[in-house]
Structure formats: structure tokens, C-alpha cells
Amino acid sequence: MxxxxxxxxxxxxxxxxxxxxxxxxxxxxxxxxxxxxxxxxxxxxxxxxxxxxxxxxxxxxxxxxxxxxxxxxxxxxxxxxxxRRKRELGFRPLRWFLVSLPCTFRRHWKAFALSTALFLFGALLGALVLGLDYDQKRNLIPEQFGHLYGDPSDRVAKEEAAEFDNFASRQTFSTSLMTHNTKVAIFTAASGFFWGILTMILLFYNGIIIGVVCFDYLQAGEGVFLTAWLLPHGSFELPAIFMGGQAGLMIGRAVIGWGSELRLPERFRLIRNDLLTILGGAAVLLIWAGLVESFLSQYHKPEFYPWKITLGLAQLILLFAFLGYAGKRTSGSGKKRTEVLSSDGLSHSAQSN
Amino acid sequence: MNYKLGSRNSLTISTPDGLSFQQTIATPYARGMAALIDLLMIIVCNFALSIGLGVLGALGSFFADAATSLMILGFFVTSVGYGMILEWLMGGQTLGKKVFRLRVIDQRGLMLTLPQVIIRNLLRPVDLLPVYYLFGALFCFFSKNCQRLGDFAAGTVVIREVRPSAPDLETLGVAGDNSFTRYPHIEARLRQRTTPEEAQLALDAIVRRDTLPPERRLELFHDMANHFRELATFPDEVQEALSDEQYVRNTVQTLYRKSQA
Incomplete structure (x- = not known):
């Protein structure tokens, strides 16, 4: 024709x-x-x-x-x-936070565990090195944390004597913390492209710094101050950074493709919504951590230490109870527990860690 | 539906109803230029924000703290959210991309979803390493669809939106009398047997004919005319009256001529 x-x-x-x-x-x-x-x-x-x-x-x-x-x-x-926008505009924030986030977190809990382990390993190593050679302190703590170079007891005495102004630069400090930590979490996740190696290095390196600081304060007998200072915000901040690491390790795994016969674009497609959920969760935690660090953690009056430590511990327990159990519902006789899937329906196992 | 990671400059999309079409992939150069415009826009936004909040800060120490705080938040939102917000609202375009007629789409030819928009922008920091988009550009050069790392994770590609317009035959010197029109059935056969690539090649040859050395020009049009003569044979009186170059010009006019109806 x-x-x-x-x-x-x-x-x-x-x-x-x-x-x-x-x-x-x-x-x-x-x-x-x-x-x-x-x-x-x-x-x-x-x-x-x-x-x-x-x-x-x-x-x-x-x-x-x-x-x-x-x-x-x-x-x-x-x-x-x-x-496909209509479905996306029907996004329900409360359901996302209470159901999708903890379910997604649990689907990739091994990546979170590895992320935490790398950080803790770094912290232990940092503490060990400082224990063996205290002169290494300045080499192990970066210059941006130069205020930690001095004697911990001097700093504690100074902080405890200082007057706390609820408003002086607190908002700026809080916003700086939120945005900086969110950038750190995003960068830790994005670094996963290098087969997850850069993510691991970042977690390990940050662990070393925290390990050195903690050992320094513990050795100086300022353990209570340290706990009351770090725990209220650290109980949310560190898990949020570990979640950034979790996302980075998920990306690394998708790049490597262990145990998967799928092509690279398909592997990424399977984890895309999960990555977004985990990073969104980390951002929410960091907003809270920023507020706490700015308005509470810097309040160094010894009579408040028990309250601050209690609050920090309670937050930590609640956070892991939430991530570990929220979004599960009892079905049938009540003995069998069924996990509610995230709204995107990506309950696949191909990329689950 | 599937996508084929095909040639360097185009993405072939095959739909479930058996149709396939191509999209032109944006070059790293065009993407870089668009990114520069976007960077400029972010700087302008931040500058405007600084001025606006500076006024707020002058109202007192409490307001100064609030203004600085809002400024930090504003810088963060513009630097991280600029691409996300515009790509979502403008269907895969930012201002820079709009200027260069680029658009981000799903690599299966679909419109972007919100998770894709967020992921490709969230993972931008790694493309920016170690200096302005060096990793991203390297990855673009070596990936088949010119995707940066964020595009890989989000499953997106950046295409160049071409709004085709008909070639202007007047300016090409191929308008005017065309003896082929006296044989519409042979013209129809010529159109049927000529592939789009051959048609494009003939058009390119006509457009560039004045840049060719004389000997090469004769040789090229001789080969092309012979090729088109084999596809559809016009009567001898037509063929004998035309030089090789005029034969190819008539062919191009036949292939690109629009309906006069």
C-alpha cells in the first residue's frame, strides 16, 4: 500500500x-x-x-x-x-508517619543495624586510641569542634556557672543545627552511590569523634554532665544520622546488586519510595533534635541533670518502641501479627536487607 | 512498557499498545548551562531573602535572632527545595531548564512522580562532588542516557524538548517547479521507500551543499541521485533533463512537501 x-x-x-x-x-x-x-x-x-x-x-x-x-x-x-499525580496528592502525613515510616524502617533494619555498628565501632576505636595516647586528642577532633580541645572539667565549671538565656540566639542555633544535621544525613545517604563505602567511612569517622569526646569527659569524671548534655538531643539525632546511613547502605546495596537478578534501574525503582520514607523520617527526628539541643541540652544546671537524662532515656525508648512496633496490627485470633504495608505497596523482598 | 537504552542521543520508548517513539536526550553542556541559570536564580532568591529579613532584624534583638534563623532556613529551603518545587510545579522543568527547553521525565516516558522529583534532588550533593557537578558531569558523559547519579536513583532522564517546524523550502532553494509532481504515483512510491534517515540525509546534503568542495559535491550528489533513482524510477524524459543535484533537490521537495489542501 x-x-x-x-x-x-x-x-x-x-x-x-x-x-x-x-x-x-x-x-x-x-x-x-x-x-x-x-x-x-x-x-x-x-x-x-x-x-x-x-x-x-x-x-x-x-x-x-x-x-x-x-x-x-x-x-x-x-x-x-x-x-499519576492525583494519588500522590492524597498523601496522608499522619498515616505516613505512624505506619509507613516504622514499617519501612523495619524492612531495612539490617542496614540500620550495620550503620549503627559502624558508628559504634568507630567510637570504640576513638576511645581506645585516646586511652592509649591522650596527645592524639587534637588530631582526632576536627578544628570545627575546637571548643572541645580544652580540659572537660574547665568547660563543665564554666557551663554550669553560666546564665542561660532562653532567647539569645537560640532560634538561630536551633535552625543551624536542624539544617546542618539534615544536610549531613542527606550526604551520608547520597554517599551510598560509591558502593556504600563512603557512607561506611563517614559513619565510622563520626563515630571516632564522638568516641574521643565521650572518653575524654568520662576520664575527667564528667560522665553525668556528658549524659545530661548529649542524651536529650542525641537520642533523636544519632538515630536520625544512622537512618541516613541506612539509606546510604540501601543505595550501596542497590548499586552492587547482591543476590538480585534485576537491572540497576529496576533495583533503584524498588527502593526509591523506601529511601524517601527513611530520609523523611530522619528529617522529622532532626527537627525535634535541633529544638531540644538548642532549648534544653545547653541548659547546664546540675539540679536538672536527672530530668534531662530521664527525658533523653524516655525519648530513646519511645523512639525504638515506635520504630519497632508501630504500624503492626493484630489480625485473626490476635496471635498472628500482620505488618501493615506502606501505601506505595512496595512490600517486596528483592531489595529488603 | 519498556525503555531501550539505545543510542547516545535518544531514548526509545515503547508503549504497551505497540507504539514506539524517540525522545532527544539533553547534552551535558545544555544541562550545565541550565544548572548555571538555576544557581543564579538561587543566589538571587537568597539575596532577596537577606534584604527582606534584614529589615525584620532591625526591629530588635528578638527579631534579629528570628530573622537570622529564618534566613538560615530560607537558604536551606532554596538550595535544597528550588529544584524540587519547580520540577514538581512545572512538570519537570526549572527556570534554567525552561530557558534551554529541557525537561526531566521518567525514563519510561511518563511524567515525573513526587518521589522521583525529591530523590533526584536530594541525591544531588554527591553529583556536586568534588567541585561543581564534576561527578555528575563525568557520570553523564559515560552513561548511555546522560544520567547523573541522582537520575539513576530516581529513574529519570533529561530530554531536550524539540518543537518541530517544517523546513523552509524557499530558503533551501528547492522550491519552485518540480517535474516529479507530474507523476504523483511515482512520488508516492518514492516517499514510501525512503526511510526518515535517508530523507534527513538528503536534506542535510542540500543545506550544506555550498560548503562542499566542488569535486566532493559532484560525487556526493551523483551517489545520492543514483540511490533515489533505484528507489523509484521516473520516466526518462524527467531523468535526462535533471542534473544529479537537481534530482536530489526535487527528491527533497517531494519528501518534505506539505499538503496544499
Whole structure:
């Protein structure tokens, strides 16, 4: 069959133009609300007819220009036809926080455990090195934490004597902490692209710094001050950083592809929503940690130490109880526990750690 | 539906209804230029924020603290959220991408989802390593679809949006009388047997003919004319009256001519 191109274009051009009007309206946001069924059917019909025209044109005529125009039009129409935004706009924050986050966390708990273990290993090593050679303190603590170079007891005496102003620069300090720590968590996660190695190094290195500081204060007999200082915000901040590490290790695993026959893009597709949930959870924790660190942790009056430690411990226990048990529901007789899946339905095992 | 990681410059998308079409992949150069414009926009936003909040800060020490705090938060939101917010609201485009007619799409040809927008922007820090997009650019150069690391994780590609327009036959010197039009059935056969690539090649040859050395020009049009003569044979009186180059010009006019109806 030979196509009479002139007649073909003359006949079909009105269809293409009508389809283009639909596409432009959608692209320019004039069609934000759901289309009436009749209009949607018309859109689909036009798309299908234009698709059929493209196939005919490619098969029976070598008219490059019209084929190119049609290809572009169909690609744009295809994107607009398969739009998936309505479901996403139905996002329920409370359900996401109470159900999706803990369920996703548990699906990848091994990555979190590894992330925590690397950090603790670094902390132990840092403490050990400082224990063996105290002169290494300045080499182990970066310059940005230069206020920790001095004698811990001097700092404790100074902090305990200082007056605490609830408003002086607290908001700025709090916001700085939140944004800085969120960046750290994001970077720890993004570093997972290097087969997870950079994520591991970052966790280990941060562990060393914390280990050195903790050992320094414990050795100076300032354990209570240290606990009251770090625990209220650290009980949320450190798990949030470990969650960043968890996300990084998930990315690393997807890059390596251990035990998976899927291609790299498919492996990433399977963990994408989980990554987002975990990083979102880490950000929520860091916002709280920033507020606590700014408005409570820096309040160094000895009579408040028991309260601060109690609060920190309670937060830690509640956090892990929440991450460990929230989103589970009892089904049937009550003995069998079923995990509620996240709304994205990615309850796969292919990439679960 | 599947996608084919095909040639360097285009992504072939096959739909479930058996249709396949191509999208032009954006070059790293165009992406870099778009990123520069976006960087400029972020700087402008931050500057405007500083001025606005500076006024608030002048109201007293409490407000000064609040203003600094909001400024830090604002810088964070613009640097991290600029790409996310615009790509979501503008269907895969930022201002820089709009200027360079680029658009981020799902690598299966679909519109971006919110998780994809967030992930590709959240993982940007690693593309920025060690200096301005060096890793991202390297990855772009060596990946088949010019994807940076964030694109890999999000399953996205950046395409160049081409709004095709008909070639201007007047300026190419191929308009005017075309003896082929007297034989519409043979013209139809020529169109049917010519592939889009061959048509494009002939058009390119016509466009660039004045840049070719004379001998090479004769040789090229001789080969092309012979090739098109084999695809569809016009009567001798047409063929004899035309030089090789005029034959190819007539062919291009036949292939690209729009309906006069």
C-alpha cells in the first residue's frame, strides 16, 4: 500500500491539532481538575488515532518532518495521559508517619543495624586510641569542634556557672543545627552511590569523634554532665544520622546488586519510595533534635541533670518502641501479627536487607 | 512498557499498545548551562531573602535572632527545595531548564512522580562532588542516557524538548517547479521507500551543499541521485533533463512537501 501523503495529512491534521490543544492545556496547567469522562475519552481517542497515524506514516511514507512532529506530539500526549499525580496528592502525613515510616524502617533494619555498628565501632576505636595516647586528642577532633580541645572539667565549671538565656540566639542555633544535621544525613545517604563505602567511612569517622569526646569527659569524671548534655538531643539525632546511613547502605546495596537478578534501574525503582520514607523520617527526628539541643541540652544546671537524662532515656525508648512496633496490627485470633504495608505497596523482598 | 537504552542521543520508548517513539536526550553542556541559570536564580532568591529579613532584624534583638534563623532556613529551603518545587510545579522543568527547553521525565516516558522529583534532588550533593557537578558531569558523559547519579536513583532522564517546524523550502532553494509532481504515483512510491534517515540525509546534503568542495559535491550528489533513482524510477524524459543535484533537490521537495489542501 502506498500512502498519498497530501491527502493523508490534509485528512489527519485537524486531529493532530485538536490533540495538541489538549496537550498544551494540560502542560500549561489549564486542566488541573479531573477531566469529565467524555473529554477524557476524546483525549484518548485522539491519542490513539495520532499513534495509528504515526505507525502508518513510518511504514508507508518516508516523510521525516511530519513523522518527527507526530513523534513529539505523541510523546507529550503520552506523558499527560499517564499522569499519576492525583494519588500522590492524597498523601496522608499522619498515616505516613505512624505506619509507613516504622514499617519501612523495619524492612531495612539490617542496614540500620550495620550503620549503627559502624558508628559504634568507630567510637570504640576513638576511645581506645585516646586511652592509649591522650596527645592524639587534637588530631582526632576536627578544628570545627575546637571548643572541645580544652580540659572537660574547665568547660563543665564554666557551663554550669553560666546564665542561660532562653532567647539569645537560640532560634538561630536551633535552625543551624536542624539544617546542618539534615544536610549531613542527606550526604551520608547520597554517599551510598560509591558502593556504600563512603557512607561506611563517614559513619565510622563520626563515630571516632564522638568516641574521643565521650572518653575524654568520662576520664575527667564528667560522665553525668556528658549524659545530661548529649542524651536529650542525641537520642533523636544519632538515630536520625544512622537512618541516613541506612539509606546510604540501601543505595550501596542497590548499586552492587547482591543476590538480585534485576537491572540497576529496576533495583533503584524498588527502593526509591523506601529511601524517601527513611530520609523523611530522619528529617522529622532532626527537627525535634535541633529544638531540644538548642532549648534544653545547653541548659547546664546540675539540679536538672536527672530530668534531662530521664527525658533523653524516655525519648530513646519511645523512639525504638515506635520504630519497632508501630504500624503492626493484630489480625485473626490476635496471635498472628500482620505488618501493615506502606501505601506505595512496595512490600517486596528483592531489595529488603 | 519498556525503555531501550539505545543510542547516545535518544531514548526509545515503547508503549504497551505497540507504539514506539524517540525522545532527544539533553547534552551535558545544555544541562550545565541550565544548572548555571538555576544557581543564579538561587543566589538571587537568597539575596532577596537577606534584604527582606534584614529589615525584620532591625526591629530588635528578638527579631534579629528570628530573622537570622529564618534566613538560615530560607537558604536551606532554596538550595535544597528550588529544584524540587519547580520540577514538581512545572512538570519537570526549572527556570534554567525552561530557558534551554529541557525537561526531566521518567525514563519510561511518563511524567515525573513526587518521589522521583525529591530523590533526584536530594541525591544531588554527591553529583556536586568534588567541585561543581564534576561527578555528575563525568557520570553523564559515560552513561548511555546522560544520567547523573541522582537520575539513576530516581529513574529519570533529561530530554531536550524539540518543537518541530517544517523546513523552509524557499530558503533551501528547492522550491519552485518540480517535474516529479507530474507523476504523483511515482512520488508516492518514492516517499514510501525512503526511510526518515535517508530523507534527513538528503536534506542535510542540500543545506550544506555550498560548503562542499566542488569535486566532493559532484560525487556526493551523483551517489545520492543514483540511490533515489533505484528507489523509484521516473520516466526518462524527467531523468535526462535533471542534473544529479537537481534530482536530489526535487527528491527533497517531494519528501518534505506539505499538503496544499
Amino acid at each position: 502506498i500512502l498519498d501523503l497530501d491527502k493523508f495529512i490534509a485528512k489527519e491534521q485537524p486531529v493532530w491539532e485538536e490533540l495538541e490543544r489538549f496537550v498544551v492545556d494540560k502542560e500549561e496547567g489549564k486542566e488541573q481538575t479531573a477531566m469529565p469522562l467524555e473529554k477524557a475519552n476524546r483525549f484518548l481517542y485522539l491519542y490513539q488515532r495520532a499513534s495509528s497515524d504515526l505507525v502508518r506514516l513510518k511504514t508507508f511514507a518516508g516523510e521525516a518532518d511530519t513523522a518527527f512532529y507526530l513523534e513529539n506530539l505523541i510523546a507529550r500526549a503520552y506523558r499527560q495521559l499517564h499522569i
